[in-house]
Amino acid sequence: MKFEAVTIKDIAKALGLSTSTVSRALRDSYEISPETKKLVLEYAEKINYHPNPIALSLKERRSRSIGIIVCEIANSYFSQVINGIESIAQNNGYNVIISQSHESAERELLNLQYLTSRSMDGLIISVSTETRDFSYFRELHDRGMPIVFFDRIVDEIETHKVIADNFKGAYDATTHLVKCGYKRIATLCNTTTLSIGKERLAGYIAALKDNGITPDESLIQYCQHGGLLAAEMDEAMNSLFRLRKVPDAIFASADKLTTGCLRALKSRGLSVPDDIGLIGFSNSELTELLEPSLSVIKQPAFEMGEVATSLLLELIEARHPVTNFQTKVLPTEMFIRQSTQTKKIRTKPVIS
Amino acid sequence: MKFEAVTIKDIAKALGLSTSTVSRALRDSYEISPETKKLVLEYAEKINYHPNPIALSLKERRSRSIGIIVCEIANSYFSQVINGIESIAQNNGYNVIISQSHESAERELLNLQYLTSRSMDGLIISVSTETRDFSYFRELHDRGMPIVFFDRIVDEIETHKVIADNFKGAYDATTHLVKCGYKRIATLCNTTTLSIGKERLAGYIAALKDNGITPDESLIQYCQHGGLLAAEMDEAMNSLFRLRKVPDAIFASADKLTTGCLRALKSRGLSVPDDIGLIGFSNSELTELLEPSLSVIKQPAFEMGEVATSLLLELIEARHPVTNFQTKVLPTEMFIRQSTQTKKIRTKPVIS
DNA sequence: TATTTTTACGCAATCGTTCCCGGCAACGAT
DNA sequence: ATCGTTGCCGGGAACGATTGCGTAAAAATA
Structure with a gap:
């Protein structure tokens, strides 16, 4: 099945002109008389001519x-x-x-x-x-x-x-968790081969240090596929909850990780924000409608x-x-919602 | 800034052949000797030749x-x-x-x-x-x-x-609302100039009739832009809640309408599913994480x-x-979740 | 050896468009 | 009358690739 379009040749033939003249008339060249231009333009309009972008691409290499x-x-x-x-x-x-x-x-x-x-x-x-x-x-x-x-x-x-500003976004989120009273703050992040992985992890670590908390390698979980695969999400969460001292808050550093994390926490029967706090990078418009509404860093x-x-x-x-x-x-923007607003007073880390 | 690619001519020149020969060699034509083919293919590989799809499109018109x-x-x-x-x-x-x-x-x-x-x-x-x-x-x-x-x-x-199966999807959703005890079931739908608007509305109406409920024109709200604009959503919801007899359930017939409706209900301080039930078409992966988790028809x-x-x-x-x-x-699939599972017993329509 | 067939390749047109050349009137200046 | 200008337009190459046709040389046949 072919699809025939109108070309400059059709116009040239119909008007008894050369293709060069038609081309120039269409491009409003000074070399063409006003009458000819008018003729060409009107006829082109009439038969609904549109230049072929493929031919143009070939010719102009753009x-x-x-x-x-x-x-x-x-x-x-x-x-x-x-x-x-x-x-x-x-x-x-x-x-x-x-x-x-x-x-x-x-x-x-x-x-x-x-x-x-x-x-x-x-x-x-x-x-x-x-x-x-x-x-x-x-x-x-x-x-x-x-x-x-x-x-x-x-x-x-x-x-x-x-x-x-990935560093600052992560720094703000982590600082916010600290301010909310969370003590053992874990993070779910992309591989550090990715710039966003590196920068957001750095922000997280800096925020912990600035608040007198020593970063704990076991609380940092990497997701190779950014949470696209359910399996790696499970794997990461399992690793966190197998720890002797389980985390009491999580900073998720990407969209899929954030919502995936909420899903995982819910399926474990954990209550957010009381059992565990959650904040993460997300641009989804639904985060405020979630249960609980999610505190997020928005880009x-x-x-x-x-x-x-x-x-x-x-x-x-x-x-x-x-x-x-x-x-x-x-700059990123932080939206504080329910998922980090626990009323529980946290003095000691929760022991599983 | 231009970007030069390797062409068939470059190969022809380098190998002292004509472009036709190179072209045929690359397409494995029987007219070309095995030695020449080998020569061409190896050189093409070496200089990383790829045929220019634009030239091909122009020639083949596909x-x-x-x-x-x-x-x-x-x-x-x-x-x-x-x-x-x-x-x-x-x-x-x-x-x-x-x-x-x-x-x-x-x-x-x-x-x-x-x-x-x-x-x-x-x-x-x-x-x-x-x-x-x-x-x-x-x-x-x-x-x-x-x-x-x-x-x-x-x-x-x-x-x-x-x-x-838009008709059946809408029919099932509406029937489900009836079975849950809701009496005044409204719908938010696309314009009926759209096939999906027409079919889903028909499914909604048929379900009501089959359950002995007379469809009420004032409970049918059309959204010209399918919920893409916040204003039309507000407008539709206002119309519904200005009624003497407000609805006690809503069937939203498109993705944006469903989540938009939930947002609107929440901002009015209404409790879903107890003040009002909600079900709708949606393919979002987050609907089960919402507050309340949404009953949906999934395509x-x-x-x-x-x-x-x-x-x-x-x-x-x-x-x-x-x-x-x-x-x-x-076929569509229905997922029943919290947003339609009220415990309240409904005997009479709620009067505002 | 002469003729035909086969092999293996080149030439040139084509797709739709642009643009460099070149040409031919008409006109004013010399 | 001749020359240079100017205005207006056509011819044809080019962009990268394919393909029908033509053809020289080699191979096969008579």
Whole structure:
């Protein structure tokens, strides 16, 4: 089944002109007489002509499209970022192609190859948890492909980056738990191969230290797939509750980890916030409707998408190679709700 | 900033062959000697050659890509459908381009034009609430573009369609509310210009009638934007609670309406399920963690994406124009949780 | 040895568009 | 009358890949 579109040739033939003349008339070239222009424009309008972007891409080696790679669009944070990206892209006449890695390095590479082969003018990327080898990103970047990383950034590659203030977000959350009287504060975090994993863990540790608490390695649980797999979540929670001294609060450092953690705590029959406090990074709009309503650290997702896109467009439209790259850090916001507001007075750690 | 890729010409020049020979060697043509093939393949591998899909699209007028238009990827239902689409598409060597209408007919049209001009081989579409004019869809379809509608389908256009059993889902939900003892059951629904709006409303009405309850027009509230706008949600809820006889249960017929309704009820200080019962369509994974946990009708979203894609691929790969179109109806599933399980015995309608 | 067949490759058109050249009128200046 | 300008437009190459057709050399046949 084919689908035939109107081309510049059809116009040329119908009007007894050459394709060059039609092309120029459509682009409003000074070389074409007003009458001819009028003729062409009106006829083009009439037969509903639209230039073929594929032919243009081939000719111009650009597509006025930008590619996005995220792990999951089902994640509220990422869908909000994408909306931010779209808003800026559209205002500037760019289209957006979305692809998902599902936290698989292999799929990420395939998406990357697809997007570049489709002549994307630039890429906005948040890397997958699995990715260890950044050579393909580097190669692309070295060969001049404009790339902006956001959220999960790649330190080794020098380009524009956009992140939330992960350290401060984690620091604030942890400090808040301490202030609420929790004593044994555990954390669920991404692998530290991920920038967000590293930074949020650092914030957690710093907050503990600043409050005179010695970080305990056994209270730090890493989730390779960021909570995407139920199994690793169970595994992490089991490890925490097998401890002689179980935690009395948890700081979860990513969207899926936060809600996954609540689910796990509930299924263990634990009462949040009285048996255990919970706070975490989350951009879900439902957290305030949860039982209990969740205290969360929220990232300025939409804004991050906007900023990333503005930076990318700067790169794309730069006349000279850009060497002066920047990393924009946007503030997080803390929402305090029930999940950390225990009335129980905690003097000693709870012993299981 | 440009990004140069390896072309077939580079290989031809380097090996002292013509581009035709290289092309044929790469496609393993019988016309090329084994030695030459080996030479070409090895060199292509070495310099990491990948055929330019844009050039191919231009030549072949197909792109091995399928386009998706949904209203919001942030909606769990749609992101699950997209995952289903991706899984089948990838297995068949197709790529997927996602675009969002944000419930705007204008954006939907722009996306449609973009996707077709990008030589999509086929489209999978769930129309926006705003869309009244289907002429563009029809034109595209008449001109041979393979299209599969899902969820919000267009009755007037004859092509493959995939839907959940909306009537039965709504019927079951409403019947469940009746069985739980609720007497004045209201509904929050999409506009009936939308197929899902129509079918779910019909299911609600049929269930009431079958249980000896006369449907009350004032208990039916329509949301033009499917709950995307907070204002229309407020408006609908105000209308319901301004009634002399306020409802004692609500059936919400879409994802955003369901969670939005819960939010509205809570902000009014009403207790669910005791002051008012709530059940609704939702595919969010968080509904069971909400306060109260929500009774929901769940659609087989992933599967719907799979089925829609299989049907689309059939259309795309058909040798002759297809005229025998089908509408697949997949069953919904009901999950009964706290939001409908009141202990209060209801004999008379609650009077405000 | 002469002729036919096969093998293995190149040429050129094509997809839709842009853009560098070049051409041909008409006109004013010399 | 001739020359240079200007205005307006067409021819054709290019972007990267495929493919029908043509053809030289080698192989097979008469």
